[in-house]
Amino acid sequence: MNLKNNIAVSDSGFVFNPASGESFSVNPIGLEMLNLLRQGLSQEEIVTSIEKDFQAEKINIERDFNDFIDMMKQYHLMQNEDE
Amino acid sequence: MITKKRYERPVIKKLESNMPNKFGMRTEYEPVMHIEGAAVKDLIAKYGSPLFVISERRIRKTFQTAKQAFETRYPRVQFAWSYKTNYLNAVCNVFHQEGAWAEVVSGFEYDKAIQNGVPGANIIFNGPDKSEQDLRKAVTNGSLIHIDHLDELYMLQEIAKSTKQRPKVAIRVNMDTGVYPVWDRFGFNFENGQAWDALNKIMFSGTMDLVGLHTHIGTFMLSPNAYAVAASKLTNLAQRLQQKYDHEIKYIDMGGGFASRNTLKGAYLPGVDTNPTIDEFAEAITSALINSDFRPKNPPLLILETGRALIDDAAWLLGSVIANKRLSDGRRSTILDIGVNILFTAFWYAHKITPAQKFTSYTEDTVLYGPLCMNIDVIRDNITLPLLNKGDQVVVHHVGAYNMTQWMQFITLRPKVVMIDMDGKVHVIRNNESLENLLELEVVPSHLSTFEL
Numbered sequence: 001m002n003l004k005n006n007i008a009v010s011d012s013g014f015v016f017n018p019a020s021g022e023s024f025s026v027n028p029i030g031l032e033m034l035n036l037l038r039q040g041l042s043q044e045e046i047v048t049s050i051e052k053d054f055q056a057e058k059i060n061i062e063r064d065f066n067d068f069i070d071m072m073k074q075y076h077l078m079q080n081e082d083e
Numbered sequence: 084m085i086t087k088k089r090y091e092r093p094v095i096k097k098l099e100s101n102m103p104n105k106f107g108m109r110t111e112y113e114p115v116m117h118i119e120g121a122a123v124k125d126l127i128a129k130y131g132s133p134l135f136v137i138s139e140r141r142i143r144k145t146f147q148t149a150k151q152a153f154e155t156r157y158p159r160v161q162f163a164w165s166y167k168t169n170y171l172n173a174v175c176n177v178f179h180q181e182g183a184w185a186e187v188v189s190g191f192e193y194d195k196a197i198q199n200g201v202p203g204a205n206i207i208f209n210g211p212d213k214s215e216q217d218l219r220k221a222v223t224n225g226s227l228i229h230i231d232h233l234d235e236l237y238m239l240q241e242i243a244k245s246t247k248q249r250p251k252v253a254i255r256v257n258m259d260t261g262v263y264p265v266w267d268r269f270g271f272n273f274e275n276g277q278a279w280d281a282l283n284k285i286m287f288s289g290t291m292d293l294v295g296l297h298t299h300i301g302t303f304m305l306s307p308n309a310y311a312v313a314a315s316k317l318t319n320l321a322q323r324l325q326q327k328y329d330h331e332i333k334y335i336d337m338g339g340g341f342a343s344r345n346t347l348k349g350a351y352l353p354g355v356d357t358n359p360t361i362d363e364f365a366e367a368i369t370s371a372l373i374n375s376d377f378r379p380k381n382p383p384l385l386i387l388e389t390g391r392a393l394i395d396d397a398a399w400l401l402g403s404v405i406a407n408k409r410l411s412d413g414r415r416s417t418i419l420d421i422g423v424n425i426l427f428t429a430f431w432y433a434h435k436i437t438p439a440q441k442f443t444s445y446t447e448d449t450v451l452y453g454p455l456c457m458n459i460d461v462i463r464d465n466i467t468l469p470l471l472n473k474g475d476q477v478v479v480h481h482v483g484a485y486n487m488t489q490w491m492q493f494i495t496l497r498p499k500v501v502m503i504d505m506d507g508k509v510h511v512i513r514n515n516e517s518l519e520n521l522l523e524l525e526v527v528p529s530h531l532s533t534f535e536l
Binding site for chain 1: 088094096098443
């Protein structure tokens with residue numbers, strides 16, 4: 001579960017895919033998750049890290065994280081499993 | 084102690100630089116946390132979710148504004164509250180306290196108006212379905228009967244003969260006012276001569292008092308000029324009655340159909356910015372009446388039966404988020420506890436919907452569904468909303484017209500309706516339904532009373 005290597009993410013939440021020319025914006029939690037993903041953390045590690053810093057229950061963070069990853073896949077921002 | 088940061092669910096949104104998409108512009112920048120001073124969360128905590136909330140202050144203010152719009156332009160004006168738009172007694176009585184008569188379209192509504200204390204002479208009886216019993220009652224009470232078809236006209240003649248009473252009648256006239264569709268299913272047509280023919284029948288019968296002329300050209304009209312055309316055509320009939328019979332009608336009833344602040348589905352801009360105001364309708368109607376060739380000794384009373392424009396903006400529907408989902412194409416879908424069974428108008432309006440708690444600037448293009456296990460239960464096909472979570476509350480605006488009459492008990496039970504009075508006090512004006520309420524009406528034959536599984 002990795003972000004594609006060429007995806008550029010700015011500190012303000014601007015995401016750019018140079019392969020397609022498409023750009024996206026993410027909110028602060030989304031940016032936090034993206035940065036943790038880029039560090040190579042697993043889902044569990046990411047959820048735990050978010051729970052430590054934010055007012056939310058683990059179960060909700062996990063649900064939202066999965067939904068977020070699904071959207072990243074939909075936008076072709078995630079590496080395929082065999083890449 | 085380390086304070087944790089506020090959590091919001093993660094969202095990624097594709098940035099589009101081309102034409103605006105079907106979700107349109109984002110218009111909600113502020114949450115609506117209070118209605119007439121009452122906190123939305125407190126109202127839901129006390130009375131449940133969903134909940135209809137009506138503002139007495141807003142009804143009175145809207146009514147007074149409408150009345151002023153007409154009275155400053157025409158000498159004799161009378162409003163009649165359209166019961167079918169919202170016939171909760173508390174709502175009707177606010178209008179009656181403001182001086183509105185009652186306009187009813189069924190025996191049930193007629194009895195409701197009488198029970199509310201409206202004198203029979205101040206009830207206008209419209210509609211295609213008036214039974215003989217209804218008509219006899221209306222004739223005895225001296226109500227204003229607006230004849231819809233010839234069968235009703237003949238029945239009234241019979242009643243007049245048998246009771247030796249003179250029914251006070253008008254005819255409903257339908258006509259081409261330049262808007263589509265022409266509502267030609269109600270009343271008698273102007274252009275093909277049906278209306279004039281019906282008026283002649285009434286005058287020749289000698290058994291009824293022809294007191295008025297009525298029209299109702301459509302609903303949610305966006306063209307004030309159509310009313311000017313309609314008023315001209317009614318005055319033409321009035322003038323012909325004056326010429327042929329030396330008979331002066333007492334009133335011209337222009338019906339209703341004025342648009343509220345809602346936005347029709349498919350409209351590009353919000354209704355609040357584009358729909359004509361009550362002043363524009365008043366100007367069109369009164370100018371046409373005043374400038375017509377019809378010159379009676381006394382100006383006829385101008386009756387208005389507008390419902391939607393007087394109540395729509397005075398009610399809100401509060402609800403809660405049941406769940407968030409993702410559709411197969413990636414769109415966000417949010418399920419509310421508000422279904423089309425209680426928000427019937429979701430079929431024709433893109434209702435304004437506002438979260439009732441603070442939110443950030445991040446949004447998602449969302450489909451809003453109701454709680455019913457039915458594919459038709461869609462509250463908004465496309466809406467851009469802040470990131471809502473399960474349990475969050477929303478406010479649906481402009482819901483006062485038709486929802487509390489056309490709602491149905493389907494799958495879920497109908498919720499409470501509260502009214503916030505002039506002093507900010509909250510009153511329950513209709514209780515929520517219970518299973519017991521519904522079972523009271525059911526009868527199970529004895530051979531079906533038991534079973535084994």
